Amino acid sequence: MSFDIAVTLHRGNSRMTYEFTTGPGLTALFGPSGAGKTSLLDAVAGLVRPVEGHIAVSGTVLFDRAEGINLKPEKRRCGYAFQDLRLFPHRTVRDNLLYGWKLVRPEERWLSVDLALDFLGIGHLLDRMPSTLSGGEAQRVAIGRALLSAPRFLLMDEPLASVDANRREEILSLIERIRDELELPILYVSHDRAEVERLAHRIIPVEPPSSQA
């Protein structure tokens, strides 16, 4: 089993519950704006603490309220490609990519920097600053930074959001390659039905919160 999730989150005035298990591959969280898709990714990453329930990925328990388990974000081995990318603006592409890589013990790394550059086609961008990149280039760097942190699974939040229409196909094929060649479990957020139907092995509908916290 890849993702085994049954949690309740409170954010602001919203109370959101989620319950699903998935097999290997890419699982898409699909639903309208404000439904709580990003909040769930944040909870899996350890950035938001659920009020109850459990989260396990590939058999490792990340959070279990009843058992008192709540792994710190840096212990979860999660690669998070944020919707707003969050590249460090004052660091070059090279330094952005190496940031997570340097934090990982060498024996835990499963991807070399050279292979990542080749896989993502970003070797020519290493000395650039993030502000000079196109949306698609910046997205590939953000994905590269996530992969180089040696994750055991990936969280991807609307990776096509800042990519213009004629570069969408490039990023879509890259995500398919990550899904098929790297075989990482992926939890993927989108509100585009055609996109999730193309990419996902399993689609989890996320409905807007109905009750107030």
Ligand SMILES: Nc1ncnc2c1ncn2[C@@H]1O[C@H](COP(=O)(O)OP(=O)(O)OP(=O)(O)O)[C@@H](O)[C@H]1O
């Ligand atoms: N930091 C926060 N503080 C308080 N409430 C929040 C916070 N972040 C999100 N929320 C609320 O939690 C609910 C779910 O928001 P979330 O961003 O998870 O939805 P989403 O489905 O990812 O939306 P979008 O597609 O617009 O990114 C919303 O009601 C939102 O207002």
